[in-house]
Amino acid sequence: VNLLLVQPSEIGQDGIVRLRDARSAHLRMVLKAAPGQSVRLGILDGPRGIGTVRSIAADLVELECVFDADVPPRPAVDLLLALPRPKVMRRLWAQLAALGVGQIILTNAERVERHYFDTHILRADVYGPLLVEGLQQARDTRVPAVTIHRRFKILVEDHLDTLYPHGERLLAHPGSTAIMSVLAAAAARRALLAIGPEGGWNEHELRLLEERGFQRVGIGTRTLRTDTACIALLALVHAALHDAAR
């Protein structure tokens, strides 16, 4: 934990944060916090700040907090991902939040198994803490927005323009133009990256996406597992947007 995240409701009227759960244990056992000591913390979807330990006991830690004036910006990359196997998706939540994504749009596709949608890993009470874990690792406060879509066509045709109204749209596809050149050419500020299922999008899905403005981008000829591809591609899009912004 590099940044301890708290809910807005956990800040008292008196400006004191009172922690009673695993985070108080973490403060005592791992950070060996003592009264007077400062720790980095942040409010979920709010500013970062510094908390000074006021009192520390077995079941309660009180922190006096000062927060920054600004809220960190929402990450400039969004992800449209064909739902991978539950085991892979479980591993991905924290890593996606750590890399920085504004929203995660999970979708069905022909090569996605229907039963993937029945897993508990798509329940907000299960993935929420995993997203927070990733944010605490990366020192971010902005929780990715998550939507889950069981019908690809309806998502792309009816909802996508609302979910993602402005910015570049990219479609990861083996052997296509490098991400860097596409984003640099567009001087893009924001990108939505679509990553297909292990077996790839089918021709119909590719056409639908391209009709909606998605451009094919690739990272060479190596075929990667979904989780490896997500991390590699998100890193590249972030770097490319950063370059384009200068």
Added chain:
Amino acid sequence: VNLLLVQPSEIGQDGIVRLRDARSAHLRMVLKAAPGQSVRLGILDGPRGIGTVRSIAADLVELECVFDADVPPRPAVDLLLALPRPKVMRRLWAQLAALGVGQIILTNAERVERHYFDTHILRADVYGPLLVEGLQQARDTRVPAVTIHRRFKILVEDHLDTLYPHGERLLAHPGSTAIMSVLAAAAARRALLAIGPEGGWNEHELRLLEERGFQRVGIGTRTLRTDTACIALLALVHAALHDAAR
């Protein structure tokens, strides 16, 4: 499995590959191979090719093979990695091989726990199949060379110039210059990327590496877990070398 890998010793005098293990089961059960059908295969550290199924039975598949004239080049990126926790290292082997690394140099550092070196995950008979799994995913044949070093100083001072005589040396460090600009400026063809332990390299280790020509590079201000950082940084170095080569 996108490319079935075989040992050179598995190719008979008659040019026929005979498979009896999990790969023959994979051919029958997953690929539903039938006589006359072609499958992509490759020789470990050798060329890729096409195998045509000659006969298929419960315990033996025979393939008539034609191989390319060329062996794929060794990946242009090497990795110097402070040994992460065994659980993380287990997950990394296949992903590193899939992303493409010429060699993996594992090292101790102050913030690496000594007992990490005692894990079975550092035994060649354990990680070998995981590397092959990653190569089969990415359609590569070149097995990363692996060396394991329990003394950081001796590695850096006495062995590194032999293991990695030519090319750029990069050191991942939070908040440093972007990888892209460093590698583009150097028009680099080959890079060795050093990634420290979760707690970072200590000052002494940083100095030793910089004395040996390592330049600090970063990917922004987000702190990533070792496994996420490895994948993100390797993807960036590959992309940057590819850009520099044009």
